Amino acid sequence: MNILSIGGSDPSSGAGIQSDIRMFSALNTYTLTVITAITSQNTSNFGIVEPVSSKMLKKQLESLFLDFKIDGIKIGMVYNSKIIKVIYQQLNKLKIPIVVDPVIKSTTGGKLLEINAVKDFKKYIIPLATVITPNKDEAEFLSKTKISRKNTPKIIAKKIQDMGAKNVVITGIEGRNNKISDFVLEKNTKYVISGEKISKINHGSGCNHSAAIVYSLAKKKSIKESLYFARKFTYDSIKNAKKIGKGVLITDIQSEDKIKEDLSNAINRFTEIKGIYKNIPECQTNFVFSKQKPKSTKDVLGISGRIVKAEKRVIVAGELKYGGSKHVATALLSMNKKYPQICSAINLKYQKTTISKIKKSKLIVGSYDRSLEPKDVKIKGSTIKWGINFAIKNSKNIPDVIYHKGDFGKEPMIIVFGKTPENVLKKILKITG
Numbered sequence: 001m002n003i004l005s006i007g008g009s010d011p012s013s014g015a016g017i018q019s020d021i022r023m024f025s026a027l028n029t030y031t032l033t034v035i036t037a038i039t040s041q042n043t044s045n046f047g048i049v050e051p052v053s054s055k056m057l058k059k060q061l062e063s064l065f066l067d068f069k070i071d072g073i074k075i076g077m078v079y080n081s082k083i084i085k086v087i088y089q090q091l092n093k094l095k096i097p098i099v100v101d102p103v104i105k106s107t108t109g110g111k112l113l114e115i116n117a118v119k120d121f122k123k124y125i126i127p128l129a130t131v132i133t134p135n136k137d138e139a140e141f142l143s144k145t146k147i148s149r150k151n152t153p154k155i156i157a158k159k160i161q162d163m164g165a166k167n168v169v170i171t172g173i174e175g176r177n178n179k180i181s182d183f184v185l186e187k188n189t190k191y192v193i194s195g196e197k198i199s200k201i202n203h204g205s206g207c208n209h210s211a212a213i214v215y216s217l218a219k220k221k222s223i224k225e226s227l228y229f230a231r232k233f234t235y236d237s238i239k240n241a242k243k244i245g246k247g248v249l250i251t252d253i254q255s256e257d258k259i260k261e262d263l264s265n266a267i268n269r270f271t272e273i274k275g276i277y278k279n280i281p282e283c284q285t286n287f288v289f290s291k292q293k294p295k296s297t298k299d300v301l302g303i304s305g306r307i308v309k310a311e312k313r314v315i316v317a318g319e320l321k322y323g324g325s326k327h328v329a330t331a332l333l334s335m336n337k338k339y340p341q342i343c344s345a346i347n348l349k350y351q352k353t354t355i356s357k358i359k360k361s362k363l364i365v366g367s368y369d370r371s372l373e374p375k376d377v378k379i380k381g382s383t384i385k386w387g388i389n390f391a392i393k394n395s396k397n398i399p400d401v402i403y404h405k406g407d408f409g410k411e412p413m414i415i416v417f418g419k420t421p422e423n424v425l426k427k428i429l430k431i432t433g
């Protein structure tokens, strides 16, 4: 699938064209790009803007239309009237989904649309939109109306729809109980998509939202499905935002390939730890990493076989697969349910020496006694879930390690938990060798 992103260049790659390339790549989609303006900005400040000439813009668009099948278009920063008019001339006959992100100002205060271009933006760009995605401030600016009891989101969305956009979603309407909502006005229906607010100031979430919508529409999903998908995608990108520069966080997506890459790197490094074979139990070892908000072991990547001991060497027997681990993945799911930031785990051989190293290294350690396991739990076969929950309940802080000393015919075991495989590996290095 090929998606065209038309917008401004952000050298910090937090927003604009560069951010779209990152997001579409995470979604395994090829990104075609047309740059409308070059900006100088970073995570703290917005500098200057240099728009491209009409000729350059037209040539970029023509070169792509001559060569590629385009499945969807996203329009971001358009900056001035000349740019707006070229985009309109080139796009107005197209029959593919177009998502317009009406960016007016950046979080860092930069002007992304000249004030004397607003009229042409309304006249030429808004009517191109299959979906337009103003945030609350942008919606108020475009409709020249403040949202209030009288001027409801529906009234404001209708004003924008009357400018020619087929569907309008106003994002970021704050509600009670830490909820934040998107108000949607389709042709014949309206609805609200509500969710939990994440209090993180970030760079790029608006761009991610519109990118996710066009991706989903290009896959022929409905408007509603696409807006729900985009909401979750944006939420995840904010949750996963990283402090890369000195200023605000930059949103990011944990792509499935990235999960695989991180786990695979950590497994390789684990097998190279000197003397690590001494920490492999009889039942062998698994190392797992889950997607955000895993629902079942199918959302947890693990080794379909195990990490096995071969004399003094440690070998990976099997491949990385979602659903590849049962026991360690089940332990992780229980931990993740209580502490959603914990997404990785490994099981190691129980040894008194390891436990004393864990205690000395100041890692937080929890434990459970399998002989106290209620009969019904044993019958249902949910020992791990019960054990991990028991240990969590009895620990004031997030346990780094949970162990049990075994039971009749059951091998004792240590499980090390962390946010990422890298984080787990750091803990392993403190307690082994």
Ligand SMILES: Cc1ncc(COP(=O)(O)OP(=O)(O)O)c(N)n1
Binding pocket: 007, 008, 009, 010, 014, 015, 016, 017, 039, 076, 077, 103, 105, 106, 107, 108, 112, 202, 203, 204, 205, 206, 207, 208
């Ligand atoms: C070149 C460029 N395009 C768009 C934006 C705005 O990005 P957005 O994600 O909507 O918001 P902020 O990241 O600025 O909060 C931009 N800054 N630069």
Ligand SMILES: Cc1ncsc1CCOP(=O)(O)O
Binding pocket: 283, 284, 285, 286, 302, 305, 306, 324, 325, 326, 327, 328, 329, 347, 413
């Ligand atoms: C911790 C543990 N308990 C029994 S087998 C085993 C090792 C890993 O099992 P899985 O591959 O199912 O995660």
